Amino acid sequence: MSPERLDATFAALADPTRRAILARLASGEASVAQLAEPFAMSQPAISKHLKVLERAGLISHGRDAQRRPRRLEPKPLAEATKWLESYRQFWEASFQRLDALLDGLQTTKKKGRYPKH
Amino acid sequence: MKETGTLKIAAHGDLELVMTRVLNAPRGLVFDAFTKPELVKRWLFGPDGWSMPVCEIDLRVGGSYRYVWRHDRNGTEMGMGGVYREIVIPERLVSTEKFDEAWYPGEAVGTVVFVEQAGKTTVTQTVRYNSRETRDGVLKSPMESGVAASYDRLEALLASPEQRGKAS
Numbered sequence: 671m672s673p674e675r676l677d678a679t680f681a682a683l684a685d686p687t688r689r690a691i692l693a694r695l696a697s698g699e700a701s702v703a704q705l706a707e708p709f710a711m712s713q714p715a716i717s718k719h720l721k722v723l724e725r726a727g728l729i730s731h732g733r734d735a736q737r738r739p740r741r742l743e744p745k746p747l748a749e750a751t752k753w754l755e756s757y758r759q760f761w762e763a764s765f766q767r768l769d770a771l772l773d774g775l776q777t778t779k780k781k782g783r784y785p786k787h
Numbered sequence: 788m789k790e791t792g793t794l795k796i797a798a799h800g801d802l803e804l805v806m807t808r809v810l811n812a813p814r815g816l817v818f819d820a821f822t823k824p825e826l827v828k829r830w831l832f833g834p835d836g837w838s839m840p841v842c843e844i845d846l847r848v849g850g851s852y853r854y855v856w857r858h859d860r861n862g863t864e865m866g867m868g869g870v871y872r873e874i875v876i877p878e879r880l881v882s883t884e885k886f887d888e889a890w891y892p893g894e895a896v897g898t899v900v901f902v903e904q905a906g907k908t909t910v911t912q913t914v915r916y917n918s919r920e921t922r923d924g925v926l927k928s929p930m931e932s933g934v935a936a937s938y939d940r941l942e943a944l945l946a947s948p949e950q951r952g953k954a955s
Contacts, residue, residue, distance in 0.1 A: 772810055
């Protein structure tokens with residue numbers, strides 16, 4: 671995944687409305703009007719969010735000139751997820767080891783072998 | 788958030804990832820574990836099977852650090868490093884970070900804040916990625932199965948509790 675793409679993906683995903691739009695599109699394509707429905711937002715406001723998602727490559731729109739239905743583009747999302755999963759795994763495993771290390775150090779410290787800050 | 792042992796990751800603002808973890812130790816000790824190479828080497832290497840053969844830390848503003856991880860079986864190496872921008876012992880560390888094979892442009896900036904309460908330390912790590920507003924072209928890819936599942940996983944990873952209610 672290109673760096674710019676990952677950046678754009680995370681920027682797009684940082685907003686709860688945009689995540690809700692993606693969740694809606696995960697169950698099938700929808701028009702702007704349909705996407706605007708669940709939100710207390712105007713269609714232009716929703717359109718702005720859609721533009722961000724589109725520029726990030728997370729959604730695309732169909733040819734139908736009237737409805738221009740939006741649909742999910744799965745690839746960037748899958749790649750961002752994969753990256754985040756490995757990030758989480760790295761830190762989870764490391765922190766578990768740190769728990770044990772800190773326990774050990776505190777035991778040692780009580781015996782006066784580890785200098786206080 | 789008071790629970791030890793649970794790692795939380797949330798998206799914050801435009802391009803920040805915030806990670807929170809509570810550790811059962813006073814913060815002076817936790818700060819040492821993040822900044823003394825002989826201690827860092829003993830925990831900061833992710834899943835089993837990896838080790839950290841290089842861990843160099845010059846803990847002063849403008850000083851640099853360098854980490855290299857190695858997969859013990861297949862020999863794969865991964866390195867990263869950066870420069871310290873702010874050091875407040877034992878409260879706060881700000882440094883740049885860049886992986887040798889970076890998947891994001893420029894450097895990211897990492898901030899680690901250590902807060903102690905009742906003998907436990909909450910570590911909050913914020914990574915701010917260098918924003919570059921987006922590029923052209925829409926990735927064309929055939930629909931894959933499992934999109935919803937992948938989305939759910941991502942949402943679980945990213946959403947902070949207050950956002951989770953609104954976004955569903």
